[in-house]
Amino acid sequence: MKVLVTGSAGRFGRSVVAGLAAAGHEVVGVDLRPGDAGPCAAVQSADVSDVGEAFQVVARHRPQAVVHLAAIAAPFSHSGGLTYRVNTQAAFGICEAAVQLGVERVIIASSPTVIGYGAPGGWTPDYLPLDEDHPVRPWNAYSLSKAAAEQAMRSFTLAAAGKVRFAAVRPCFVVAPEEWTGASTQTGHTIAERLDSPEISGQALFNYLDARDGAEMVEQLLRALPEIPNGEVFFAGAPDALSREPVAELLPRFHPGTEKFAESVSGTDPVFSTAKAERLIGWRPKRSWRTELPEHDVIRTKDEVPST
Numbered sequence: 001m002k003v004l005v006t007g008s009a010g011r012f013g014r015s016v017v018a019g020l021a022a023a024g025h026e027v028v029g030v031d032l033r034p035g036d037a038g039p040c041a042a043v044q045s046a047d048v049s050d051v052g053e054a055f056q057v058v059a060r061h062r063p064q065a066v067v068h069l070a071a072i073a074a075p076f077s078h079s080g081g082l083t084y085r086v087n088t089q090a091a092f093g094i095c096e097a098a099v100q101l102g103v104e105r106v107i108i109a110s111s112p113t114v115i116g117y118g119a120p121g122g123w124t125p126d127y128l129p130l131d132e133d134h135p136v137r138p139w140n141a142y143s144l145s146k147a148a149a150e151q152a153m154r155s156f157t158l159a160a161a162g163k164v165r166f167a168a169v170r171p172c173f174v175v176a177p178e179e180w181t182g183a184s185t186q187t188g189h190t191i192a193e194r195l196d197s198p199e200i201s202g203q204a205l206f207n208y209l210d211a212r213d214g215a216e217m218v219e220q221l222l223r224a225l226p227e228i229p230n231g232e233v234f235f236a237g238a239p240d241a242l243s244r245e246p247v248a249e250l251l252p253r254f255h256p257g258t259e260k261f262a263e264s265v266s267g268t269d270p271v272f273s274t275a276k277a278e279r280l281i282g283w284r285p286k287r288s289w290r291t292e293l294p295e296h297d298v299i300r301t302k303d304e305v306p307s308t
Helices: 013-022 051-061 080-101 141-160 177-181 191-196 198-202 211-227 247-254 275-281
Strands: 002-006 026-031 042-045 065-068 105-109 165-171 232-236
Touching: 002 013, 002 051, 013 026, 013 211, 042 051, 051 080, 065 080, 065 211, 080 105, 080 141, 105 141, 105 211, 141 165, 165 211, 191 198, 198 247, 211 232, 211 275, 232 275
Parallel strands: 002 026, 002 065, 026 042, 065 105, 105 165, 165 232
Antiparallel strands: none
């Protein structure tokens, strides 16, 4: 397929572009600062939060599929108003352009933050592990913008009446390949630091995703879209938690009141379930911090881990 990827130069976008190209797709990259073409057949600079520019790039390249990753990618990195406007308008514009211009398949990037963890007044789940049926409770501009993007996707699914196949993906904390060997993550910490200091990842329920695994999920989902129910939402996460200690012991430390729910999480199993993705599209994550970190960062005794 010819696939247009927005946010192609981002932490997740680079791996998605590489994965799609390796699978034989013709990839067009779109970003505010797209950089080198790399494996892209073409790149274009555009601000897809402007509906006119969103239409222009889709009309120019006429892709069969769009993977929409472009967004302000982290809570509180910009003002709430800017974050909400950019993320919601970009998702709306891409969906509308896809429907109006005959794109066959669309994947929208959402976020696990729609679940509502980290809320100032506290947070407890309805159950654990979390799956896609769990109610969403966004409490800040970023998580609200992602919940709105999911709803926009659902609305356009109805409006397209089956002519366009849609899905949304909620990728956990994305780890780019270079971050396994010491490059800073999105928060400015290394992966080893996040493991050694549980409070860094604790507020986000120790979730993460290798960007290459996420790219493989996107490719499998693109292929499967015609065969699965339209407008589905999927979690995408690693096969374990970003934690050296049992999640059932750590979770109540950072989210008081979760004790009875945490008991259902065994060892360092992830808090976010990817069973739906496995069931509907056959995707399972392959990479974890245990397989990707240098050996000296993986093999640490409990006494070597800083106390918190």
